[in-house]
Amino acid sequence: MTQEKPAGLPDKIRHFIDGKDVDSVGGEEFEVLNPVTNETYIMAASGQKADIDLAVAAAKRAFEEGPWPKMRPRERSRILHKVADIVESRDEQLAQFESFDSGLPITQAKGQARRAAENFRFFADLIVAQHDDTFKVPGVQINYVNRKPIGVAGLITPWNTPFMLESWKLGPALATGNTVVLKPAEFTPLSASLWGEIFREAGVPDGVFNLVGGFGESAGDSLVKHPDVPLISFTGESRTGQIIFGNSAPFLKGLSMELGGKSPAVIFDDADLDTALDATVFGVFSLNGERCTAGSRILVQRGIYDEFVERYAERTKNIVVGLPSDPKTEVGAIVHPEHYEKVMSYVEIGKSEGRLIAGGGRPEGFPEGNFVAPTAFADVAPDARIFQEEIFGPVVAITPFDTEEEALELANNTKYGLAAYIWTSDLKRAHNFAHAVEAGMVWLNSNNLRDLRTPFGGVKASGLGHEGGYRSIDFYTDQQAVHITLGTAHFPRFGAGN
Numbered sequence: 001m002t003q004e005k006p007a008g009l010p011d012k013i014r015h016f017i018d019g020k021d022v023d024s025v026g027g028e029e030f031e032v033l034n035p036v037t038n039e040t041y042i043m044a045a046s047g048q049k050a051d052i053d054l055a056v057a058a059a060k061r062a063f064e065e066g067p068w069p070k071m072r073p074r075e076r077s078r079i080l081h082k083v084a085d086i087v088e089s090r091d092e093q094l095a096q097f098e099s100f101d102s103g104l105p106i107t108q109a110k111g112q113a114r115r116a117a118e119n120f121r122f123f124a125d126l127i128v129a130q131h132d133d134t135f136k137v138p139g140v141q142i143n144y145v146n147r148k149p150i151g152v153a154g155l156i157t158p159w160n161t162p163f164m165l166e167s168w169k170l171g172p173a174l175a176t177g178n179t180v181v182l183k184p185a186e187f188t189p190l191s192a193s194l195w196g197e198i199f200r201e202a203g204v205p206d207g208v209f210n211l212v213g214g215f216g217e218s219a220g221d222s223l224v225k226h227p228d229v230p231l232i233s234f235t236g237e238s239r240t241g242q243i244i245f246g247n248s249a250p251f252l253k254g255l256s257m258e259l260g261g262k263s264p265a266v267i268f269d270d271a272d273l274d275t276a277l278d279a280t281v282f283g284v285f286s287l288n289g290e291r292c293t294a295g296s297r298i299l300v301q302r303g304i305y306d307e308f309v310e311r312y313a314e315r316t317k318n319i320v321v322g323l324p325s326d327p328k329t330e331v332g333a334i335v336h337p338e339h340y341e342k343v344m345s346y347v348e349i350g351k352s353e354g355r356l357i358a359g360g361g362r363p364e365g366f367p368e369g370n371f372v373a374p375t376a377f378a379d380v381a382p383d384a385r386i387f388q389e390e391i392f393g394p395v396v397a398i399t400p401f402d403t404e405e406e407a408l409e410l411a412n413n414t415k416y417g418l419a420a421y422i423w424t425s426d427l428k429r430a431h432n433f434a435h436a437v438e439a440g441m442v443w444l445n446s447n448n449l450r451d452l453r454t455p456f457g458g459v460k461a462s463g464l465g466h467e468g469g470y471r472s473i474d475f476y477t478d479q480q481a482v483h484i485t486l487g488t489a490h491f492p493r494f495g496a497g498n
Contacts, residue, residue: 002037003100003323003324004325005100009041010042012044012045013045013189013213014045014193016195016211017054018054018058019196019207024045024046024047024048025050026048028046028048031044033337034100035102035103035324035332035370036323036324036369037369047183047213049218051212052181052219052223055212056210056228058206059152059181059207059208060228062206063149063178068174069149069177069178070177074128077127077128078124080121080124080171080174080175083198084117084121084124085202087120088117091114094113094163094191094194095109097191098112099324099332100324101162102161102187103335105288105326106326106329108286112164116167119164119167122452123171123174126172126469127176130473132145132146133145139486140485140487141483142484143482145480146479147176148177150178150231150477151179151228151229151231152178152180152228152231155173155183156224156233157169157185157236159187159336160290160292162191162192163191168467169467170195172472173233173476174204174208177477178231179208181210183212186215186216187336196211221247227251229253232254233257238260238415238416238461238462241259241463244257245257256466257464257465258458258463259292259418259462259463260292260461260462261292261294261418262390262418263295263419263439264297264298264420265279265283265295265420266299267299267301271425273307273308273311276308277312277315279295279421280295280421281312281315281319283447284296286330288333288335289391289394290335290392290393292392293441294392295421296391297410298399299407299411300399302400308398312357312376312398313376317359321371331374334372334393335370336370340370343391349386350375350380353381353386354377354380354381354386355379357377358373358374358375360373360375361373372394375396376396377397377398379398379400380397380398380399384397387414388414404429407433408437415460416461417438417461419440420434421443422442422443430444439458440455440456440463440466450468454468455468456471
């Protein structure tokens with residue numbers, strides 16, 4: 001089974017440094033695989049320390065000597081709106097690149113391209129509308145906050161919905177006047193290769209945006225350790241986040257990290273069962289299950305447990321697995337053989353930790369490539385690995401509970417704390433449970449519909465700091481307090497004698 005390459009593929013994926021597409025200084029390259037066949041379909045430049053040095057130097061020069069940080073917010077806003085216009089105009093190409101490179105179903109990839117444009121529009125508007133605090137003591141003092149861009153921001157992004165998540169960081173970093181070096185995920189470099197042309201066409205000055213592809217151990221590590229990069233925003237695995245935290249410490253860098261998750265979806269027996277079923281099936285199996293906020297632990301109250309498990313199994317078995325390019329496909333191919341092996345290893349672990357009710361291996365008709373049948377386990381104990389550990393694939397664990405107290409204990413019983421989903425018709429219970437659950441984000445009778453003005457981030461092993469709305473503005477700017485004395489300053493006159 002094959003799928004055609006999208007039109008417009010470059011001959012090779014290159015870095016973008018100081019307004020130019022360039023190869024690695026030492027000529028290093030790596031193979032990029034098609035997840036449907038695991039065959040190499042293109043080569044990509046593999047960044048090393050020398051390439052990061054060039055990119056950071058260009059970004060620093062653009063920050064210190066160029067017009068970008070000195071522009072009025074309205075001027076930057078106009079350019080970022082042009083970026084959004086261009087992204088929207090290339091929606092079809094972006095979706096095809098994203099789907100082919102990552103294995104995401106094409107219909108879901110199209111949604112990611114539209115969200116990328118919206119991210120730029122949001123921050124383009126926010127920097128024009130934003131206001132800062134002023135504190136007055138009449139006749140004595142005025143104090144106000146002066147926001148300033150910080151410098152070169154290092155952005156390290158993941159391979160799930162890569163283009164959209166890159167825009168999530170690029171939008172606020174650029175809107176606030178910083179310059180950037182982006183290190184996209186090595187599994188999915190294709191759509192990221194379009195950014196340079198998009199920014200150039202929109203009128204972003206050379207050096208403001210730079211991209212260095214490659215591996216975390218080389219390009220990513222060099223970016224994190226570079227002394228001229230004061231900010232690092234990272235989205236990825238919790239273990240990688242710990243390494244970045246340690247490597248950044250000697251430089252006292254500003255860090256924002258959105259890490260792993262093992263989010264609970266808690267369904268009480270008074271919930272709208274049909275809606276909860278729709279949401280929890282979609283919440284795990286959309287984006288091939290490769291989403292940080294997936295509700296991959298479903299906790300169901302005992303009174304409705306058997307019915308829910310039976311209906312969930314039926315729905316899971318009927319999910320359409322297919323080529324990412326097929327509009328009917330609901331679950332496509334896992335991004336990379338390395339990750340496929342990880343997901344399949346958890347499927348095998350789950351067979352000894354729970355009752356397999358759907359899936360459990362390769363789907364029929366897909367003898368090659370990274371295809372996993374949507375898989376569900378019931379009766380999973382809270383100490384099971386598939387309950388505790390992030391799988392990041394189309395695999396779900398379902399566990400019963402009796403009381404609200406037990407549900408809360410189960411929900412909080414992992415090292416992660418990114419998202420939580422609560423389904424109940426009891427308004428008081430919904431709010432009290434939301435406040436008690438250890439999660440950075442909670443959805444009540446809803447599934448992952450987010451307002452861009454709200455903070456995004458987790459607690460515990462799921463992250464450090466928050467981005468989104470004004471939290472992104474806070475992260476990408478220095479807040480300088482300016483104090484003005486209006487009257488006569490009174491203070492002790494040391495050294496003046498009597």
